[in-house]
Structures are given as structure tokens and as C-alpha cells.
Amino acid sequence: MVADVRVIEELKAAILRGDFAPRQRLVEIELCEQFDASRFAVRAALQALEADGLVERQRNRGARIREIGIDEAIEITEVRQVVEGLIARRAAERVSDAEAESLAAIGRAMHAAVAAGEGVEYSDLNARLHASLRDIARHEKANGIIAHLHGQMVRHQFALSRVPGRSKVSVVQHQAIIDAVIARDGDAAETAMRAHIASVADALRGIG
Amino acid sequence: MVADVRVIEELKAAILRGDFAPRQRLVEIELCEQFDASRFAVRAALQALEADGLVERQRNRGARIREIGIDEAIEITEVRQVVEGLIARRAAERVSDAEAESLAAIGRAMHAAVAAGEGVEYSDLNARLHASLRDIARHEKANGIIAHLHGQMVRHQFALSRVPGRSKVSVVQHQAIIDAVIARDGDAAETAMRAHIASVADALRGIG
DNA sequence: ACCGACAATATTGTCGACAATACATGGTTC
DNA sequence: GAACCATGTATTGTCGACAATATTGTCGGT
Structure with a gap:
């Protein structure tokens, strides 16, 4: 029990x-x-x-x-949008030099993966980027909620990774987030993250 | 079970x-x-x-x-800040005329309660305002998270209501939220809600 | 052939009894 | 007298058996 x-x-x-x-x-x-x-x-x-x-x-x-329909997946993504925005802001406020370099490295690897057409590698890096930001932000409540929501999204996340051309778009958005965090610009980091996840929500709406 | x-x-x-x-x-x-x-x-x-x-x-x-310390209460409030911001935005996008009038009525009652020094009455109206916005937004996931976080905050919420002068400040913020929603201005509604809850977070930091 | 009532089965819900564990107490040794 | 170990007690954890309920299958009547 x-x-x-x-x-x-x-x-x-x-x-x-x-x-x-x-x-x-x-x-x-x-x-x-x-x-x-x-x-x-x-x-x-x-x-x-x-x-x-x-x-x-x-x-x-x-x-x-439990079946999680496309409508619910969109709602989940909308919440993720604002909560991950908070995380990105905090990450920008707290990032150390070493952490900043580590983020930059993930960004470079992402560009390489997209150029090489390595789909799984890219989605791996995607997960690592978001996880790194959570580590840097150290916001327990926000991290907990994201973890909770993430579990319900796996099926749709998988469907999304199959949408052709998504990585080309999202790599630019990811780079914007990384740049903003490295520049210690909380506003920009939140904005970039929200824009990124907004495009995920749009992609979901496209599927449904 | x-x-x-x-x-x-x-x-x-x-x-x-x-x-x-x-x-x-x-x-x-x-x-x-x-x-x-x-x-x-x-x-x-x-x-x-x-x-x-x-x-x-x-x-x-x-x-x-479970003991919820002031630090955790602040984190909770930070998450509430962005999630209630989302709710306010959605409420502004979806509010009906009848709902708008109902919000306006709550706003008038709040001013009256503050003028009359009715502390409990005001905090009651406060709860009703936030609940109304959740009803209007109809965002299940966001509402669920807020409900979850709210349960952990009751003790601190009570402490906050005892801070002198808070209602004078917050009534202005509440009115800004109501006005933005009635104007169907999602951006303004989110901004106003975030500003409101940011001041709650500041008040919490003041206690700690 | 279709529908309802009833019986049979499958599955979950609840309880009481016991085992396992942590905490307190007291006693022994140095 | 203090630290340590052993014993006892309070409390929680786990299990197996049974009760309650839902689901499926069967039968007779129309």
C-alpha cells in the first residue's frame, strides 16, 4: 500500500x-x-x-x-506552455556558466542531428534539453507538474515525432530558448518557451 | 480502496x-x-x-x-501565477454577456465590502471571483491543478488575509482582471492576473 | 427470432488475523 | 554515568478468505 x-x-x-x-x-x-x-x-x-x-x-x-483524447492532450499542452515558460524563466535567472555551456552543447548537437536526419537522436536531445532546464530551474512544484503531465502525453508525443518537418521548425525554437537562457534574459526565455510549446499545441490541433 | x-x-x-x-x-x-x-x-x-x-x-x-513551509507556499504561488493567468486568458476569450455581468457584480460587491471593512465578506468574494473565472474558462486540466494547489495553501491563505491593507491593494487588481475579461482582452486578462498573484507571492515573501 | 428474468461466473471490495517493523524502556557492561 | 544491546510495546504492512457486485450465459415465453 x-x-x-x-x-x-x-x-x-x-x-x-x-x-x-x-x-x-x-x-x-x-x-x-x-x-x-x-x-x-x-x-x-x-x-x-x-x-x-x-x-x-x-x-x-x-x-x-485511461484514454487521453486529442482534446485533453491539447489542454495538457496549454498548461505545459505556461508552466514550462515559468521553468525557462527561472532557468535563465539561475543558470551557471557550466550549465550554460552544457545547454549550448545540446543546441549544437540538435543542429547536427537535424542536418543528419537523425530523428530519434533529435527527440532524445529534445528530452535532454527540457530536463536540463528543469534541473537548472530547481522549481520542485513546477517540475512535479510537468512530470505528471508528461506521463499522460507519451502516446501523443510519439505521434507528434512522426509529423514530417517538425524537427526543422522546432530546432530554431529550441535554439531561441537556449540563447535566451544563456543571455540570462528571463522574459525572452519564457516567451521563447511559450512560442515553442504553442507550436506543439498547433501541431496537435493539426492531428485532431 | x-x-x-x-x-x-x-x-x-x-x-x-x-x-x-x-x-x-x-x-x-x-x-x-x-x-x-x-x-x-x-x-x-x-x-x-x-x-x-x-x-x-x-x-x-x-x-x-504534511507541513507546507513558506518556501513551498511561494513555489505554489508561482505556479498558480502562470496557471491562473492561462485561466484568465481563456475566460476572456469565452465569457458570455451574462457571465460578464456576473463578474461585474462581484467587482461592485468587492468595492462595497472593502469600503465597509468587511474582511471575511471580501475574502469570500475573492474566492467566488476566482471560481467564476475557472467556470468560465472551462479548462479542466488547469482547474484541476489549481484545485490541487489550493488545498495545500489554506493555512497560508489564512495568514495572508490577516495582513493589514492587503484588501485595499488587491481590490484594484481584481477590478483590472474583471475589466480585461469583460473587454474580451485575453492578453490584458493574463497580465492582470499574473500581476495580482505576483503581489500575493510578494506578500508571502514578506511573511517569511 | 427477440426480449426479459434468472442462474452461473468472473471480478472486485472488505475485513480480520497475523507478520514485520520502528520506537521506547530498562538493564548490563565498561 | 554513558553507551550499548536486548526486550517489550505500539503501529503499520501483508495476506488469505469471504462478501458484494457486475457481467455473461441460459432458458422460457411471446
Whole structure:
């Protein structure tokens, strides 16, 4: 209950990996076998993941994978827009010289990856950039909310990375964020980040 | 576990009412007696409130009321600043004529309450204004996050309302938000809301 | 063939009992 | 007298069994 972190993490990883389809039922006994755990641990994990927004439960009807539609994904992105804007601002206010250089290096690697057409490499760097900014900002509440929202977005994030030409656009936006942070310009960093995520939201609207 | 909503709500209400001191231990059996519930229901409630950020639990050590220090309260307020900014913007974009008039009425009542020195009445109207904006914005994700953060702020919110002269300042800010929303000016509404909550953050920093 | 009522099955919800753990107490040794 | 270990107690963690509920399948009637 406080409990078996292993089951929680394995189940969460499985969901994020896409092992389960949206709205698929999660029968407790089946999960017990799959993860070799007691029903108790499984229930605790389901409850934890419900709080995470990854599964939904109805009384006496059990748990199922929560389906996150395009509308909800857009709402999530709108919130991310402002919260990551806050993070970017704080990062610009607090970044050290060493951290600034590290960000610049990520920017160079991104340009290289786009030039080489390395899609997965680029999306990896994308994740690293955002994570670095969170580390630099050290804003626990904001970081926690982003982590929470991110878990619900994986499926759509994947769909987005398949949209052709996106990396060409976003690399420019990423560079603007990096430049603003290195220049210690909080206003510019927030603006750049918001513009970046606004274009993500637009891309989502394009899919829907 | 999916469970006994009554216990969850009663316990939550008790915490928000301030029946328990920060860092006070919550012994399961005592709560069973207090709320006339099984240990099972109490555990489920504790787990739910842990997800709410109101209690913290350590393995084999039980639950206690989570203490939210001034630093954390400031972080919460910073996040609120940008998320409520988003809400204000959306409210300005979507407000109907009837809703606009209702907001204007709240504004008039606020001026009256401040003029009459009605402190509790004013803080009531304050809550109603923010709630109305959330209703108008209809942004589920943003509203959910605000609700979540609000629960953790009650104690500090109370402390703030005791700061002399705050209502005189904030009534002007509130009016600016109302005017911007009624004018359907999203940019202005977001700016006004951010300025308002920035002053709340400053007041918190003043306390600490 | 279709619909409703009823029975059978599958699945989840709840409880009580016990195990595991942390904390307090007191006693022993140096 | 202080530090350390052993014992006891309070509290939480886990499990298995059973109850409650939903879902599926079957049958008879129309």
C-alpha cells in the first residue's frame, strides 16, 4: 500500500511503453501473474497510477487504461506552455556558466542531428534539453507538474515525432530558448518557451 | 480502496479546517474511532490524501500532516501565477454577456465590502471571483491543478488575509482582471492576473 | 427470432488475523 | 554515568478468505 515500488514502476513502464491499449481492462489477477506479485501489491499500484492519471477505476468495475483524447492532450499542452515558460524563466535567472555551456552543447548537437536526419537522436536531445532546464530551474512544484503531465502525453508525443518537418521548425525554437537562457534574459526565455510549446499545441490541433 | 468517499471527505475537511497541526501524526486506529470507520477505509483515505499532497507517509512509520513551509507556499504561488493567468486568458476569450455581468457584480460587491471593512465578506468574494473565472474558462486540466494547489495553501491563505491593507491593494487588481475579461482582452486578462498573484507571492515573501 | 428474468461466473471490495517493523524502556557492561 | 544491546510495546504492512457486485450465459415465453 505504501508499497511495492517495483510493481508500480514496472506497471507504469509497461503502460508508457504502450503494452496496453487505451481503455483496455486491467484485471487484477492477470497483473498478479504478469508481475509475479500479490493482489495487494497490484491494487496499490493501480491506485497509485490512478493518481498519476494513467488508469481510471470505477467501483466494482475495476481499472482500465485511461484514454487521453486529442482534446485533453491539447489542454495538457496549454498548461505545459505556461508552466514550462515559468521553468525557462527561472532557468535563465539561475543558470551557471557550466550549465550554460552544457545547454549550448545540446543546441549544437540538435543542429547536427537535424542536418543528419537523425530523428530519434533529435527527440532524445529534445528530452535532454527540457530536463536540463528543469534541473537548472530547481522549481520542485513546477517540475512535479510537468512530470505528471508528461506521463499522460507519451502516446501523443510519439505521434507528434512522426509529423514530417517538425524537427526543422522546432530546432530554431529550441535554439531561441537556449540563447535566451544563456543571455540570462528571463522574459525572452519564457516567451521563447511559450512560442515553442504553442507550436506543439498547433501541431496537435493539426492531428485532431 | 476505490472507496468510502465519506471518510476521505471528512478527513480532508478536518485537515483543511485545521483540526490537525502540521507534522502531527495520524494514527490509523485513532482515525477509525474518530470517523467510525474500518481501518481499511482509513488507509484508503490516507492514501488518497497523500496523492492530494495533504499528508505524507513513510513506510512503517505511518502518516502525518504534511507541513507546507513558506518556501513551498511561494513555489505554489508561482505556479498558480502562470496557471491562473492561462485561466484568465481563456475566460476572456469565452465569457458570455451574462457571465460578464456576473463578474461585474462581484467587482461592485468587492468595492462595497472593502469600503465597509468587511474582511471575511471580501475574502469570500475573492474566492467566488476566482471560481467564476475557472467556470468560465472551462479548462479542466488547469482547474484541476489549481484545485490541487489550493488545498495545500489554506493555512497560508489564512495568514495572508490577516495582513493589514492587503484588501485595499488587491481590490484594484481584481477590478483590472474583471475589466480585461469583460473587454474580451485575453492578453490584458493574463497580465492582470499574473500581476495580482505576483503581489500575493510578494506578500508571502514578506511573511517569511 | 427477440426480449426479459434468472442462474452461473468472473471480478472486485472488505475485513480480520497475523507478520514485520520502528520506537521506547530498562538493564548490563565498561 | 554513558553507551550499548536486548526486550517489550505500539503501529503499520501483508495476506488469505469471504462478501458484494457486475457481467455473461441460459432458458422460457411471446
